[in-house]
Amino acid sequence: MSDTPPLLETDHLTKHFDLGRRQVVHAVDGVSLAIAEQEIVGLVGESGSGKSTYGKTVVGLHDKTAGSVRFRGELLPQAYRPADFQVHAKKMQMIFQDPYSSLNPRMTVGEVIGEGLRLHSDLSAQQVREQVAGWLKRVGLEPDHMSRYPHEFSGGQRQRIGIARALIMEPEFVVCDEPISALDVSVQAQVINLLGELKDSMGLTLLFIAHDLSMVRYVSDRMAVMYLGALVEIGPANEVFFEPKHPYTEILVGSNPEPDPKSERNRASTTIAGEIPSPVNVPEGCRFANRCPKAMEQCRHQTPELIPLADTNREVACHLY
Numbered sequence: 542m543s544d545t546p547p548l549l550e551t552d553h554l555t556k557h558f559d560l561g562r563r564q565v566v567h568a569v570d571g572v573s574l575a576i577a578e579q580e581i582v583g584l585v586g587e588s589g590s591g592k593s594t595y596g597k598t599v600v601g602l603h604d605k606t607a608g609s610v611r612f613r614g615e616l617l618p619q620a621y622r623p624a625d626f627q628v629h630a631k632k633m634q635m636i637f638q639d640p641y642s643s644l645n646p647r648m649t650v651g652e653v654i655g656e657g658l659r660l661h662s663d664l665s666a667q668q669v670r671e672q673v674a675g676w677l678k679r680v681g682l683e684p685d686h687m688s689r690y691p692h693e694f695s696g697g698q699r700q701r702i703g704i705a706r707a708l709i710m711e712p713e714f715v716v717c718d719e720p721i722s723a724l725d726v727s728v729q730a731q732v733i734n735l736l737g738e739l740k741d742s743m744g745l746t747l748l749f750i751a752h753d754l755s756m757v758r759y760v761s762d763r764m765a766v767m768y769l770g771a772l773v774e775i776g777p778a779n780e781v782f783f784e785p786k787h788p789y790t791e792i793l794v795g796s797n798p799e800p801d802p803k804s805e806r807n808r809a810s811t812t813i814a815g816e817i818p819s820p821v822n823v824p825e826g827c828r829f830a831n832r833c834p835k836a837m838e839q840c841r842h843q844t845p846e847l848i849p850l851a852d853t854n855r856e857v858a859c860h861l862y
């Protein structure tokens with residue numbers, strides 16, 4: 542963990558969805574995480590682990606069920622009203638996984654990218670057009686693309702449009718929700734490099750949500766591992782990737798394709814036995830116990846807390862430590 546004071550901090554952030562008939566989806570259950578200015582934290586976990594819901598709750602797209610989010614120490618609203626987006630859109634933005642579904646197909650690219658400025662700034666229409674033209678260039682597109690529609694672009698170009706739409710607001714903190722997983726492998730690196738350049742030039746702080754652990758290790762300072770709505774491990778990205786402590790992280794890393802054949806880590810391909818339990822019926826004790834090869838009796842009834850490991854920068858939630 543960095544010594545710098547956090548730019549963003551969540552304290553026991555919780556998001557539940559009430560399905561009625563006493564059924565509640567425990568999508569995010571008490572996640573405490575502090576992200577320092579200009580830090581990149583990668584958030585990994587299987588589908589259904591709550592990563593995206595956490596990101597959306599942080600930026601105010603979901604109301605918080607419990608817990609809090611602080612930005613530069615300021616407590617953010619439990620539920621955003623339209624006026625709150627006006628204030629906070631400039632601080633926090635989100636880049637979505639599927640660039641096409643997140644772009645309104647009936648709006649031109651210029652309208653899509655300039656929408657935030659039109660809603661949340663005092664700029665004239667001409668000033669917004671100028672900013673949009675500048676941002677199209679900045680993300681590697683042409684200013685005259687602003688009169689075209691999203692369907693006229695490739696997946697990689699649409700993600701560039703999505704990036705321009707988020708960053709034109711000049712946020713300080715950005716949640717990147719699986720920003721490359723819908724793209725061809727050939728363009729993934731280009732989009733990652735673009736994000737890296739913009740992160741450096743704008744001094745951004747990023748929460749990078751992804752299921753590709755190799756990619757997360759490559760782009761992130763720290764890696765946080767989420768399972769069934771809760772964090773189970775967090776630490777420097779390389780350490781978590783090469784020396785996972787939590788049994789879930791160990792298996793998750795083992796099941797991740799290793800892109801570098803010269804990698805020192807000699808990993809047999811591993812799969813995680815069983816299904817992730819339903820977030821409607823969260824098991825008692827350790828949430829991972831029904832799939833954990835190292836489960837002990839106490840794991841079935843005692844919930845492990847996320848605690849710092851002595852003499853490390855790691856935190857792990859497991860009774861083995």
Ligand code: SF4
Pocket residue numbers: 787788789827828829830831833834835836837840845858859860861
């Ligand atoms: Fe496995 Fe027990 Fe650790 Fe959970 S607490 S990960 S069940 S050893």
